[in-house]
Amino acid sequence: MKKTAKVNELYKQLKTGVEEFYSSDRWKEFLTVQARFHQYSFRNVLLIYMQCPHATRVAGFEDWKKFGRHVKRGETAIKILGPKHRREVDEKTGEENWVLNGFYQASVFDISQTGGEELPSLSYELSKDTPTLRRFYEMAKAISPAPIQEVTLKGSMKGSYNYTTQTISIKKGMAALQKCKTLIHEIAHAMLHTETDKPRELREVEAEGTAFVVLNYFGFDTSEYSFSYVAGWNGSAEHISKAGEAIQKAAVKLIDDLEAILNEKESAA
Ligand SMILES: [Zn+2]
DSSP: OOHHHHHHHHHHHHHHHHHHHTTSHHHHHHHHHHHHSOOOOHHHHHHHHHHOTTOOOEEOHHHHHHTTEEEOTTOOOEEEEEEEEEEEEOTTTOOEEEEEEEEEEEEEEEGGGEEESOOOOSSOOOOOOOHHHHHHHHHHHHTOSSOEEEEOOOTTOOEEEETTTTEEEEETTOOHHHHHHHHHHHHHHHHHOOTTTSOHHHHHHHHHHHHHHHHHHTTOOOHHHHHHHHHHTTOOHHHHHHHHHHHHHHHHHHHHHHHHHHHHHHHHO
16 A cells, blocks of 8 residues: 555544544543543643643542542642632622632642542553564654653653753653654654644644554554544544644654665665
């Protein structure tokens, strides 16, 4: 099959896979738990991010107990603003209204500051590890447009691309398939995005879609991780269509670069 045809085929597989994931039990279970977490305002999301950049799930001290978890000793609370309301009675109609009357400081904690029962997670870490995958990881490193460092990352975060310093971080100690997947995902961010050009959701669908197509092109299946990840970032059919052009362009470029290294190796052998 021609390269672009194969890439297109894999892109379609991504679409179907995510669609199917939306009717799975894992997705339903995830939504049930998600619904029990408070939705924070934009301002509070910023406050949380400034104090705890790796935060993924945040709740108050007592709320964590309801999830079967507890805040660990010595953890510093993340301070956010809770709305204060005042009751007002309309003189003419006698109607009662609650109006916003300033803010109070509230304390919350990220999941990484807690211990206890596991929460149902959307994506399970890929566990495959073979010499071939380890070699593939080295090849992927060689084609990266940004420098890579392997670091200790907290929480469920497996990698990140820093838009300011233009560097990639990969979590230490993961299996080779997960490392390859995460690295191609971050490389796609580095190739395709600036922090403000597109909404985060679209950037994540594009990056993960690219990683899925590239890894599966070379025969490494990441659907177990990629479908749920894309679903979690609003991978509706419409949204994936929006990301389609970027995914296919980035995937073809990365496949070309990887094949060039493979061919080099072959002719040297
Ligand atoms: Zn990402």
